[in-house]
Amino acid sequence: MTGSAPTALRPQHPSPRALTGLVEQFQLDAQGELAGVEITGASLSSSNVQPGDLYVGVPGRNAHGASFAAQAAERGAVAVLTDEAGASLAADSGLPIVVTPDARAALGEVAAWIHRTGVHASDDDEQATLFAVTGTNGKTSVVYLLYGILRQLGIGAGLTSTAERRIGDEAVTSSLTTPEASELHALLARMREVGVRAVGVEVSAQALSRHRVDGLVFDVAGFTNLSHDHLDDYASMDEYYRAKLELFQPDRAHRAVVTVDSDWGSRLVADSRVPVTTLSTEPGIRADWTLVIDEESATSTSFTLSGPDGRSIATSVPLLGRYMAANAGLAIVMLVESGVDLDVISHALARDGGIDAYIPGRAERISGDRGPLVFIDYGHSPDAFLQTLDAIRRVTPGRLVMVFGADGDRDTTKRDDMGAIAARGADVVVITDFHPRFEDPALIRRSLIEGAQRAVPDREIIEIADPREAFRAALALAHEGDAVLYAGPGHEDYHEVAGVKIPYSARDDARQALREAGWLE
Ligand SMILES: CC(=O)N[C@H]1[C@@H](OP(=O)(O)OP(=O)(O)OC[C@H]2O[C@@H](n3ccc(=O)[nH]c3=O)[C@H](O)[C@@H]2O)O[C@H](CO)[C@@H](O)[C@@H]1O[C@H](C)C(=O)N[C@@H](C)C(=O)N[C@H](CCC(=O)O)C(=O)O
Numbered sequence: 001m002t003g004s005a006p007t008a009l010r011p012q013h014p015s016p017r018a019l020t021g022l023v024e025q026f027q028l029d030a031q032g033e034l035a036g037v038e039i040t041g042a043s044l045s046s047s048n049v050q051p052g053d054l055y056v057g058v059p060g061r062n063a064h065g066a067s068f069a070a071q072a073a074e075r076g077a078v079a080v081l082t083d084e085a086g087a088s089l090a091a092d093s094g095l096p097i098v099v100t101p102d103a104r105a106a107l108g109e110v111a112a113w114i115h116r117t118g119v120h121a122s123d124d125d126e127q128a129t130l131f132a133v134t135g136t137n138g139k140t141s142v143v144y145l146l147y148g149i150l151r152q153l154g155i156g157a158g159l160t161s162t163a164e165r166r167i168g169d170e171a172v173t174s175s176l177t178t179p180e181a182s183e184l185h186a187l188l189a190r191m192r193e194v195g196v197r198a199v200g201v202e203v204s205a206q207a208l209s210r211h212r213v214d215g216l217v218f219d220v221a222g223f224t225n226l227s228h229d230h231l232d233d234y235a236s237m238d239e240y241y242r243a244k245l246e247l248f249q250p251d252r253a254h255r256a257v258v259t260v261d262s263d264w265g266s267r268l269v270a271d272s273r274v275p276v277t278t279l280s281t282e283p284g285i286r287a288d289w290t291l292v293i294d295e296e297s298a299t300s301t302s303f304t305l306s307g308p309d310g311r312s313i314a315t316s317v318p319l320l321g322r323y324m325a326a327n328a329g330l331a332i333v334m335l336v337e338s339g340v341d342l343d344v345i346s347h348a349l350a351r352d353g354g355i356d357a358y359i360p361g362r363a364e365r366i367s368g369d370r371g372p373l374v375f376i377d378y379g380h381s382p383d384a385f386l387q388t389l390d391a392i393r394r395v396t397p398g399r400l401v402m403v404f405g406a407d408g409d410r411d412t413t414k415r416d417d418m419g420a421i422a423a424r425g426a427d428v429v430v431i432t433d434f435h436p437r438f439e440d441p442a443l444i445r446r447s448l449i450e451g452a453q454r455a456v457p458d459r460e461i462i463e464i465a466d467p468r469e470a471f472r473a474a475l476a477l478a479h480e481g482d483a484v485l486y487a488g489p490g491h492e493d494y495h496e497v498a499g500v501k502i503p504y505s506a507r508d509d510a511r512q513a514l515r516e517a518g519w520l521e
């Protein structure tokens with residue numbers, strides 16, 4: 001039996017559950033010898049199995065997971081949960097098999113039961129407050145802002161986001177934005193072991209469509225915005241919206257805070273079936289809470305948030321952009337809706353000179369005191385480009401150079417708009433490769449260039465396939481008073497080319513390029 005280094009945060013002292021108990025609890029059919037088998041965790045992936053796990057075999061795009069049951073057994077899995085088709089595929093593993101019509105749909109509740117979390121937490125458990133954040137852009141940012149403010153309030157906090165799963169100073173890098181239910185419940189169990197009192201969970205539309213947050217009812221769900229993205233996964237914007245709407249129902253959340261800056265937000269308020277508090281950051285849009293920008297600079301945005309009964313808070317977020325103030329406003333209103341007194345938040349933030357949060361790779365300023373401003377951002381959708389370009393333009397007296405590429409094997413319909421928005425918002429556009437995956441990178445670049453040229457025919461466009469060279473070319477065009485926005489890579493530390501992840505950190509490389517240019521020590 002071989003173990004592997006955990007790629008996820010799991011409880012260190014799990015209380016085993018009997019396999020016979022699982023069969024009884026969920027009224028499942030079972031094959032093989034069940035007596036005496038004890039489960040301490042669950043995994044959807046044979047390569048992540050830990051000894052004592054229930055291996056969950058689900059059908060996928062490439063294979064049926066049950067066909068990896070023998071590998072799971074070698075790693076120490078003690079039983080298999082799968083569907084009818086999977087039961088025969090898993091037979092050669094020699095493990096007892098528990099059968100359910102849809103193993104992915106069952107997994108959330110099963111994982112909650114194994115870890116005694118979410119809907120299966122025992123009554124005397126002190127449960128952490130659970131915050132869910134969804135929307136096209138801003139989810140990671142809001143989750144980090146919640147985490148930062150909670151820590152300023154002295155409340156033990158954890159988070160799960162596209163960038164990291166984090167408890168205090170302990171963090172692992174994320175692969176999915178929202179973990180599979182097996183990983184999510186294990187993470188919550190670990191957080192309970194170390195006394196975490198509040199958790200921010202970034203919830204993607206895909207997570208809602210694929211049962212990843214099943215077995216949980218969030219205390220407060222937050223909505224940022226909705227704009228064009230993921231139309232490879234969803235047939236239309238309407239379907240994409242309906243996937244997100246699922247979070248705003250009583251089986252998923254007790255209450256919600258919805259940003260109503262867009263029509264999608266207003267529609268969500270009408271369609272939601274939980275109590276909703278609204279937030280507006282746009283002048284003229286009525287809401288329970290309104291946010292007004294007081295001051296903005298390259299490194300900080302101050303704002304005043306006013307709520308019902310004349311309550312208000314004036315504070316700042318240590319990041320560029322009105323949209324970051326909107327994200328911070330949402331985080332604060334979510335905390336208030338969870339029962340934290342606004343005056344207590346106000347006091348803690350005033351003591352620290354504003355919100356204290358670091359969000360890896362979101363409008364992250366890489367440059368120092370000299371030379372052009374340089375930001376690395378995770379934006380990879382048309383609206384994210386629009387917001388970031390607008391924010392940088394407001395603090396840049398000189399020219400704005402933008403470097404970016406587009407994901408391969410992901411929503412191809414947004415490329416034209418990405419090119420167009422870049423051409424309208426930047427003075428020079430440098431188009432490079434991002435994660436081509438299995439697509440021809442030259443064709444991806446071509447579609448971005450065509451979008452840019454259609455929008456602004458005389459815009460200066462430079463095409464350089466290699467991202468390191470592309471960034472250096474952009475930097476060479478920029479001087480004191482100018483700005484360079486490198487959009488796409490954010491916190492990531494690789495490029496995905498034809499199924500291979502090639503190490504590449506845009507943040508490290510940009511720092512190196514700034515040193516080479518003499519702008520950084
Ligand atoms: C398209 C999609 O949803 N794919 C997910 C799916 O993979 P798949 O269907 O391709 O799986 P497969 O390769 O056929 O394998 C089937 C099963 O066998 C298992 N397996 C496979 C091979 C093996 O050796 N051992 C093994 O156990 C796999 O873990 C899987 O459970 O099941 C996998 C295991 O859970 C997921 O990791 C994988 O998510 C991929 C990585 C993905 O990119 N998903 C996207 C759509 C996604 O969810 N994105 C959102 C982000 C949204 C945003 O940008 O905001 C997210 O929340 O991350």
Ligand SMILES: Nc1ncnc2c1ncn2[C@@H]1O[C@H](COP(=O)(O)OP(=O)(O)OP(=O)(O)O)[C@@H](O)[C@H]1O
Pocket residue numbers: 135136137138139140141142162177202204224225323324326327361362363377378379380383384385387388
């Ligand atoms: N409130 C917002 N409105 C519009 N754009 C935003 C907002 N917040 C962030 N962005 C843009 O979206 C990018 C991604 O931000 P963030 O990672 O917080 O969003 P996300 O929803 O978590 O996206 P992903 O799921 O892809 O990680 C940022 O780098 C910025 O360009």
